[in-house]
Amino acid sequence: MKIEISEVFLKEKDKNSKMSIELDEPKKVIEILEEMGIENLGYANFYLNDVKVDKNTTVKNQDKLIVLPIVGGG
């Protein structure tokens, strides 16, 4: 599956925001990201194949997940 994570959630040393990973089995958005060590997910919006989803949505290998900062005026 393809993942694109906003730089907002990346630490300086691992700034590569686009990556592909292989899932052995479908997993929840939150599980995938926590396994990758991504923090502060309470401030994120998740988009699966360009549709907004919540953190408990199941992701499969052919999916594309995008993690962007929460929005709220400005």
Added chain:
Amino acid sequence: MSYGYSGKILKVNLTTGKIGSQNLSEENMRKYMGGKGLVYYYLKDRVDKNTDPYSEKNPLYFMTGLASGIPTGGTSRMVMGTKSPITGGFGISESGGFVAAELKKAGWDGIIVEGKSEKPVYLLIKDDEVEIRDASHLWGKGNGEVNDIIKEENKDKGLKLSQIGQAGENQVQYACVMNDLKHACGRNGMGAVMGSKNLKAVAIKGTKGINFKDKDKITEISKWYAKYQKDKPLSKGLYLYGTAAGVESLDKSGMLPTRNFRDGSFEKAKEISGQTMANTILTQRGACFACPVRCKRVVEVNKEDIKVDPKFGGPEYETIGAMGSMCGIGNLDVIAKANEMCNDFGLDTISTGVSISFAMECYEKGIIDKEYTGGVELNFGNEEALLKLIKDISEKKGLGKVLSQGVKKSAEIFGGESEVFAMHVKGQELPMHEPRGKIGVGLGYSVSPTGADHMQAAHDTMITEEGPMLDSVKMLGLKKPADPMAYGKDKADFYALMEKWWGFLNMVGMCDFIPAPRGSMPIDKFIELINASTGWDVTPEECMEVGERGITAARKLNYDLGIDEVYEELPKRLYQPLENGGLEGVSMDKDKFLEMKHYYYQHFGWDEKGYPKEETLDKLGL
């Protein structure tokens, strides 16, 4: 002795040339905390239903707040106020930058400008020395040039300036006041009122400093916050991508206002995002007074066919939405140019962009033709037409003359079905937030005393689940997250609580992007800062009460000026479905919306028509 504020307001009468000061008591400062609250306090006895906003009877205010000038970040806000020529009611507009802090360092908590000068003038304030100076040589010039001239003729590059461009001189209804070229008191027509007074600029130098009660505590919190905020997502997003950080998120959610709110998704959203800006035209991340977050953008374009001067900063999200997706324009260079022109002419980028977008839709629908547009093919996406119309609006020329009056009056002139998609409330154009995906924001647009305004309350897309965002505001009494698509009593209560908090921030002079929930500073830490500055014992409950007082006071004044619930109607388009994007087919439910609005009235102790009940006014000391 007062701490954190001087207790002195500068008073200038442009008709008589008299310059004086008046005292501000501790009782009133504690009751209103500054900013929006002080505008109400001074304005309420000065205008009535019959006061022409452009007459010498309408005062113009520049107010700071208790937080303004504390060297911590977010403490930069200045609130301007007047009877708005756009809404005919209580008018305010906030800005960051450096002017508020400089004014406080000069020993003033605010400025009251009365009357009207016979000839163009500017005000020069150097601590206690205040002069009204001739500005005949500056009239007709843009903000960039005037900024240079005033600094040069006073031999002081450190002067901080609030000023109007040609749009303010010409009383374009939505002319703004620019602070140091990059920060706008954009809304409610402050620039038009300043222009009506023949006041070209206010130049300020402050050397006295601010008397804080506990300087060591302020230094401690400031140092702590500068370090603390660095890796916090809310601050980091603003630092990296500015206020346009959310363009892609909004687009994917179907909430990016596009082609005059007809669509919710823009095919070129990525090209105009904060991320793209950071990778292309961004040259610097700027800041307001003492702010470590640095959300301001500085951009430069130096191409053969288009040049953008970095001295005008760079486009905020609102500008990107209004000039970009709303006008169907996916070229960041052009949007940056539009931003530069608006900052130089002194035009509110939101109202300007929405007015042009409205005209584009009218043209595409055949409501106006080439005779109206001066031969221009005014389709969505016409970059040349956008830039031409910005100039024409500032000069009130051709179609620009019609659009300079905003979409409400333009629709009356154009006729046909244009009223359906004239996107305004109380005559003020909608900001770049889609109420069909954020019902709470729709409520805010409707009930805001100043017309459609997105900065009255935290948006309902921010706190949608249990977690750190909700935790950050629990001490304000918010216990449950909000479903952005929900109506009903819970949503009304959510909005009201968040409005009280942001209302307080607009009174105290604090940027909404620093304290929670929109910013990374915990609320208790921010209140600790206010107490270190003043020596007071302010609590979260008192903050909420002050915010509530400001909201009810503005409402009372508006009703007294004849701006009542009849003026709370949302644009008809919001009750029609979005035509594309993640919310395609979604519209607002009018019956549910009106029911929610009445729950909102009840929350504040207002009657069924939205007027504050007697006991509510008594409780709040109004």
